[in-house]
Amino acid sequence: xxxxxxxxxxxxxxxxxxxxxxxxxxxxxxxxxxxxxxxxxxxxxxxxxxxxxxxxxxxxxxxxxxxxxxxxxxxxxxxxxxxxxxxxxxxxxxxxxxxxxxxxxxxxxx
Amino acid sequence: xxxxxxxxxxxxxxxxxxxxxxxxxxxxxxxxxxxxxxxxxxxxxxxxxxxxxxxxxxxxxxxxxxxxxxxxxxxxxxxxxxxxxxxxxxxxxxxxxxxxxxxxxxxxxxxxxx
Numbered sequence: 001x002x003x004x005x006x007x008x009x010x011x012x013x014x015x016x017x018x019x020x021x022x023x024x025x026x027x028x029x030x031x032x033x034x035x036x037x038x039x040x041x042x043x044x045x046x047x048x049x050x051x052x053x054x055x056x057x058x059x060x061x062x063x064x065x066x067x068x069x070x071x072x073x074x075x076x077x078x079x080x081x082x083x084x085x086x087x088x089x090x091x092x093x094x095x096x097x098x099x100x101x102x103x104x105x106x107x108x109x110x
Numbered sequence: 111x112x113x114x115x116x117x118x119x120x121x122x123x124x125x126x127x128x129x130x131x132x133x134x135x136x137x138x139x140x141x142x143x144x145x146x147x148x149x150x151x152x153x154x155x156x157x158x159x160x161x162x163x164x165x166x167x168x169x170x171x172x173x174x175x176x177x178x179x180x181x182x183x184x185x186x187x188x189x190x191x192x193x194x195x196x197x198x199x200x201x202x203x204x205x206x207x208x209x210x211x212x213x214x215x216x217x218x219x220x221x222x223x224x
Contacts, residue, residue, distance in 0.1 A: 008150075032210035043201060043215035044153065087152050091210065097166055098143075098213065100152030 003027060004090050006101035014109055017078045021104045023088030024070045032091035033064055033071045037084045038103065044087055047073075078108045112136070114216035116202050122222045128190035131219045135183070135204030142179060143213065144187050145201040153201055153215075159185065160207060192223045 006023045013019050025033075033050035048055060050062040050071050061074040071090075075082055088101040115134040123129050135142050140161050145153035156175065158166040161182035170177065174193070179185040189196055199220050203213040 004152075034212075043217050045215070046212045049210065049212070089152075097155065097158070100145075100154070102150065102152045 001026060002101075004088055004099045004101040006086075006088050006104050008102060008104060010105035010107055012107045012109060013078055015078055015080060017108075018074065018076045019078060019106065020075075021073045021086055021088075021106075022070055023072070023090075023101050024068075025088075025090045025099075026069070027090070027092055028066075028069060029093045030069075030090045031093040033062075034089040034091070034098075035060075035062055035071075035073050036087040036089055036100075038087055039084050044100075047086070075106075078106075080108050080110060082106060083108045114202055114204055114214050116200075116216035116219055118219055119217060120220045120222075122224065123192055124224050125194055126191040128188065129192055129221065130186055130188045131200050131202075131221075133185045133187070133202030133216060135185070135202070136214055139204035139206060139214070140182070141205045141207035142185050143201075143203040143205075144177060144185070145203065145215075147199045147201055147218070149198075153203075156187070189221075192221075194223050197221055197223045 035047040036044040037047045038044040054063040059076045063072045085103040087103045091098045142159040144156040147153045157170045159179045177187045199218040201218045202216045205211045205213045
């Protein structure tokens with residue numbers, strides 16, 4: 001079993017739709033969680049960190065469930081420009097090693 | 111502020127040839143990472159530096175890969191000899207090194223081994 005697992009998708013949604021991605025992690029000692037966005041043939045860029053209390057940035061909402069060991073990303077009112085791969089990243093404690101998931105591809109269509 | 115700089119952006123070599131990648135991190139970032147990303151996969155850590163010290167190289171194939179970070183700034187990743195399976199994007203990233211801090215990635219070097 002991989003340490004960080006994501007649904008690879010792809011998710012094909014129309015503009016304006018709400019879409020949610022989940023990411024599960026196996027190491028209960030993980031301490032920091034992130035969502036990165038990666039456009040085709042580009043480098044990953046931080047979308048948002050995920051806090052225990054959950055956090056929201058505009059149309060994006062991230063949540064953490066430590067008991068079930070998963071994090072989620074919700075995108076509301078999808079835009080064409082949201083089309084990308086979304087990478088989940090989990091930072092392990094005691095060494096700060098970051099493990100990335102394989103990514104979930106999102107296509108938003110007009 | 112300049113981001114993470116990598117060169118070259120693309121490299122095509124024949125198998126068994128050597129290849130080197132260079133990375134200049136964001137100024138002031140003590141932590142530097144080298145990742146390998148295969149198509150359809152997330153980045154996989156090869157080596158992490160804290161200043162000039164390699165603190166995690168457990169995933170680095172040491173029979174053919176080597177890395178250095180002299181003076182704790184720029185870093186070079188080398189493969190010798192390259193194999194077909196080494197074709198991938200090699201990403202360099204840097205961060206402040208604090209727990210929970212963002213990693214800033216360079217544009218990557220796309221390596222093709224023929």
